[in-house]
Amino acid sequence: MTTAAPLEVRSLSKRFAIGNAFRRAHVHAVDDVSFELRPGKITALVGESGSGKSTVARLLARLHDPSEGAVLFEGSDVSGVRRRRDVLHYRSQVQMIFQDPFGSLNPVKTVRHHIERPLRIHRIVPPAQIEERVHDLLRTVGLVPPAEIAAKYPYELSGGQQQRVAIARALAVEPKVFLADEPISMLDVSIRIGILNLMLRLKEERGIAFLYVTHDLASARYVADDILVMYAGQIVERGPIEQVLSAPLHPYTRLLLAAVPDPATKLQAQRIEMRKGLASAAVDPSEGCRFVTRCPLAIDVCSRVTPPLVEAQPEQAARCHVTAPSN
Amino acid sequence: MSQLDPTLDPALDVSLPATPRRVGGRLRVPGWLALLLGNPKSRTGLVMVGFMVIVALIAPLISVAHPNDFNLLAVRQAPSWNHLFGTTDQGSDIFSQVVLGARRSLLLGAAAGLLATGVAAILGITAAYAGGIVDDVVNFLINVFLTIPPIPLLVVVSGYLKNRGMGTMIVVLAVVLWAFEARILRGQALSLKNRDFIQAAKVAGESTWRIVFGELVPNMISRIAAAFVLVFYIALLTDAGLEFLGLGDMSKTSWGVTLYWAQVNSTVLQGEWWPFFFPGAALAFTVLGLVLILAGIDEVSNPRLRSERTKRRRLVGMLLGGRLVARPEASA
């Protein structure tokens, strides 16, 4: 029996209204996004700021409701679900950590409080065992001695430690899906690897399905199995990460790859041609490819018809008339 | 020393000393009270307010005369041994008035403060967090109450309240003053609502109630306490006016009433400072004490301020002989 993927997203869209009653426009933050997260695999969601990637994570965390499309959890659509019992069940399976480690902790509460709350809300263990479980979780994320750490306030911890507390909190409910929204971008460089290694360990030991949202291709390559590249609210390329990074189809992916400073390729650094343009999600977008103003490969059809996501290579799909034509 | 094995996940490197666990000495003192006692400003404030409360409690024991006693032989007397604070134009003893008046004034201020702040906090913060129609309704209410001029509002409300006396005044003050604070607290809650830790609490599964009262409010204690002090102060100032409008009971004495009569009789113009000074000083003293307590409350709601005063707390502990103040102990 094939089990449904723990979390699947189908044609997910989210529009935000901007302007006032007289001049209303809509930002298409997320537009027709579909993918699934598989157990024991890390999927990287890569894009620039404004691409919609954080909105996708928040949609999956049910912090927003989608404008269209479905979020399927264990096969059934949860987007409309309102009953507390069902919402709580979802939250016990899908957890999230945020970009700002300090901001994601309540400054007036101790570490213990943060980790205790989910244990109590979801009744993971009986009250007598809570202290023990809090210490276990702290040990799991590498924060020792746990008794000392549990008594601290967020401001007493370093950024890396704060993020580990956030991870411990998310792990408390023993989730199947873990959403990580730029978890390392605000941390010191030498600490980032530690957090990434922790994610890898959790994936391997517990079979959790991860969504790793980032703008940093290099860290995505380090942890992820699959990659989804987002531009202006749409997925423009997806596939196994090594494959996509070694032979990218979409011009935007190629642009990203060329732009990242890579110490290993210093001596072959090439000046890349870049047209002007913003990567932010389109406001009331018209038909046609959203990358067309910046694309070196653009042909006539690109400004008229929105390219569909087409699997041009085995398991690798791109949204481009030129490199992944749909006939 | 390289005690950290790089093949393990990089573990903790605690460079800060652990916060000493606070355990009571002779008396078990709750954490927040220990903090307030530890901060010199709030300690002073507590003493000042405490003093006033004690005065109010023992008032019948120390006042020499009934405050409304007439004594036409002793009108307008400057402070003397017989009349510590002097007498009014009708010969009433001002000391008794101040000391017994403390009861009504403190009660009025505290009750009005609690009621107004309570309503403002609950409505304002819940509206901010819940958003949507709840927010729209509450916002509308706030705007209505803010734009209605207070005096006509008082007159209308007093028309509905048949009883006269303390209860009426408390309700009226709360009705007039809640909207101002509600708007401010709503604003602060709005800015906190989108912080990641609130979103994280939501993702953890916390209910709306628990988020509002367990996560948001603790971060707003400073502002809520300040709201209370403001209402307290305004209540005491407008006390006399309210009584005069017929909402209270002019026969009972309070600082506001004493001040009112002092003003009406133009005592200062006649060089008689004491009917103004003493009740005014009592009021100022109390409010000053409350404001000083606010300084300590900042520490309760911002843990970062606490560690800078660990040293001083130990000193205080020594001074008070380690009895009332929690003694810091090495952590477990």
Next chain:
Amino acid sequence: MTSLVEEPSVTRTRQATLLELRQLVVEYGSGDKRARAVDGVDLAIHEGEIVGLAGESGCGKTTIANAVMQILRPPGRIAGGSILFEGESLVGKSTEELRRFRWRNVSMVLQSAMNALNPVMRVGDQFVDAMRAHERIDRRRALARAGELLELVGIDRRRARAYPHELSGGMRQRVIIAMALSLKPELIIMDEPTTALDVVVQREIMQQIDALKRDFGFAVLFITHDLSLLLEFADRIAIMYAGEIVETASAERLGTNPQHPYTQGLLQSFPPLTGPLTRLTGIPGSPPDLRDPPSGCRFNPRCPYCVPEQSGLYLRQTTERPLLRTVEPGHEVACHLVEGAE
């Protein structure tokens, strides 16, 4: 395709030293809360070169920038050493001399400077303001110069009439860079100029800076935590840790032959985009509290080569501060392990 890298500078002619820091010490606080954010730093920047200063939060790199511009905020103060610009000490200068020095000889692009633009003034007017504060120039000419500078950084000169919020983050940062150029300084200090920007915009801006440098010949002190960026763009790189410089070398050499364990650890913290993928370790632990730094080599608690078993070396590592020694011309390291080679 034009190569971004200049020809290897093996036979570079000796250029004039523009800025020199000698044993600079910057302290914060007093009493037992005193911390040395910068503790005995030597650094030299020559005409026309891009010097990168890399380190993590708390290492003191921003403090150095503030010290050079003499904008340290109390309780920070220069407690020792000297800062020489073209041979003259900056520390003794009067306020008036400093005002002329700032922006004309050395200008600065701060972190998130794009948020430092006055939101209620048009961009062109802010240029005029900055220029007129430092030289006598009439408004029309100043505006004309502003237009030229905007074009230089790749912004249409008509956008001088725009307000800051009408421009994107990348464009605002370019405006700041243009303003930093307006008086043709000899040295520009850039403190994390591209950190808040997307990687594509970052590359555009770096390319722009490179091109401008060719045209104008200014030197750059580029401060960042992103070592990979420096390896691509800088001529020389200095690595800072806990208030000290632990290694200096040309960018090529640092990338291929790093000597200091911290540099090695840092380089190990950047997962590669190409090539084989191995499990990295980063650097365990965290930077020390500068109020009470470890004795001896400040990196010793985190150093994989500092083990009690090697008792002789261990003793030195925990009691003696290593000095910067030359390993090769142009390559200096402050490490007990490296000294041992002599």
